[in-house]
Amino acid sequence: MTESLIANDAKKIVEQHLDQLGQPKAHILSSEEKQHKFALIADELKRQDAVLVAHYYCDPEIQELAELTGGCVSDSLEMARFGRDHPATTLVVAGVKFMGETSKILSPNKTVLMPTLEATCSLDLGCPIDEFSTFCDAHPDHTVVVYANTSAAVKARADWVVTSSCAVEIIEHLDSQGEKIIWAPDQHLGRYIQKKTGAEMLLWDGSCIVHEEFRSRGIAKMKALYPDAAVLVHPESPESVIDIADAVGSTSQLIKAAQTLPHKQMIVATDRGIFYKMQQAAPDKELIEAPTAGEGATCRSCAHCPWMAMNELDAILHVLQHKDQQIFVDEALRVRAKLPLDRMLDFTANMKR
């Protein structure tokens, strides 16, 4: 069993991108303003035969709007499935760009709009196709498994796409077939899976700027204040944070853990956008934000993804009216990228049976 980390410039690329990122607007809507915007968007969704598909990390009002208008709020796997299976001819994907691309790959005949195409992901940014492809070419005896948080081009280079809700099971399956694996781009999730499955994996060294900020020492201090609290951790977090968790899992799995664990308090180490659905699912639990490295100059995210925060109500209305933030994927690339995505969807459909 081996695990080796592939060095690349992911961190530098992401830092440069963040330096250019504008700050999201801090304006808090009054209840009247919010209802007014909701009504305008709901009308427009109906007129355009569109449905809103939102990720758990979007701001609460976007999640609320998706629920109220018959859309969905979920993790990236369920977003992809929901968009594919919903009869609407237009999908408005509130999330980050790879989620819009995944929707387009699975639903080529639908119009896929996003509030902004500027919303990206440090994992996607840190895994450029040329470098990644060169690396894969150098290891032709490895099966290429990529996380959903990648571009369409990287997916097209892969044998499998996975999300954090099915990654362990898929790697276990591949390992049982004796396959050696290239894993990209999240090194922390890759290391977690490697530890759980014992699979032979080469890890790309990308990371999520949100989860990377969580620190075990800060969480231990918080545990001293809330000794009876459970610690819920997303596996994109550093290993030392995962090691002190009571539950480790994807966003959907963490929401389930908040419901089912007997603890009354939960220290939650993932993007704070999840609190909206987690509190709905576990109304009697007290949810506490896990501390980040933050409060100082090094924190670039402080438990909220700067790209997810770019999804705003005004931008949803604008894109429905103007269709100027639309996802297009080259057809040959789309067909190639669909293969590993379909593999994942088929595998997870069988997991459910």
Ligand code: SF4
């Ligand atoms: S929270 Fe992390 S993994 Fe998710 S979109 Fe933001 S940067 Fe990417």
